[in-house]
Amino acid sequence: MAKIIIPTPLRKFTDNQSSFQATSGNVGEALNELTTAYPGVKGHLFDDNGQVRQFIKVFVGEDDVKDLDNNATLVESGTVISIVPAIAGGSC
Amino acid sequence: MTELILTEDARKVIIKDAESAYPHECCGFFYGSDDDKRTVTEAIPVVNTKEENRERRFEISAIDYMKAEQYADENGLTLLGVYHSHPEHAAIPSEHDLRQALPYFSYIVVSVKKAKTAAVLSWKLNDQGRFEQETVINQNNPFDVDVFLSSFNQ
Numbered sequence: 479m480a481k482i483i484i485p486t487p488l489r490k491f492t493d494n495q496s497s498f499q500a501t502s503g504n505v506g507e508a509l510n511e512l513t514t515a516y517p518g519v520k521g522h523l524f525d526d527n528g529q530v531r532q533f534i535k536v537f538v539g540e541d542d543v544k545d546l547d548n549n550a551t552l553v554e555s556g557t558v559i560s561i562v563p564a565i566a567g568g569s570c
Numbered sequence: 571m572t573e574l575i576l577t578e579d580a581r582k583v584i585i586k587d588a589e590s591a592y593p594h595e596c597c598g599f600f601y602g603s604d605d606d607k608r609t610v611t612e613a614i615p616v617v618n619t620k621e622e623n624r625e626r627r628f629e630i631s632a633i634d635y636m637k638a639e640q641y642a643d644e645n646g647l648t649l650l651g652v653y654h655s656h657p658e659h660a661a662i663p664s665e666h667d668l669r670q671a672l673p674y675f676s677y678i679v680v681s682v683k684k685a686k687t688a689a690v691l692s693w694k695l696n697d698q699g700r701f702e703q704e705t706v707i708n709q710n711n712p713f714d715v716d717v718f719l720s721s722f723n724q
Contacts, residue, residue, distance in 0.1 A: 537636065
């Protein structure tokens, strides 16, 4: 089972749960499992094309899945998947 | 208008970071509780990883974000939001701030003029995705000797 860490701003869509246990074999399936369990997360995680939103990164351990095998990145028992919102801004 | 209680310890950390980073933007996370009243008890600076234009831009690494969530979890705190500074600009969120703003979080913005703090304001997205100002309530530490003594000089 992989553990998905839910970022604080999305926890109002997960009944305030900070993590979710997924049984799927890869990252994409695990995220779909999460959005099936908590449909309110879907619009904040995926864009209209079903891709992870521009300002969201998905990490397996400390590795961005873009540097691995994206959604096809395999997960196994004990894998930690983090949904990480990009934090940036500035005065002008 | 929602309220954000900012304890003196957290406020000091944020102001010190904003002034020492000047003329660049600083950034960090703040933590606390969000029960009846949203109360910030702790602020922790992180590195502004923006490589260019740091006088008007900030960016926090994904690793630092993950560490912030982990820190909150391990210490029984809630990650309440992000602070950053606006050197020589008002403490009002910009379009850049809005573009990547998240629901739920409070965003504390510090205006710094000539290396001194000019204003500390907090903002939060409303249901329409626009920033609304929060009322910042400064809370003195219960046993802060300086505050205690200064009360006799007023």
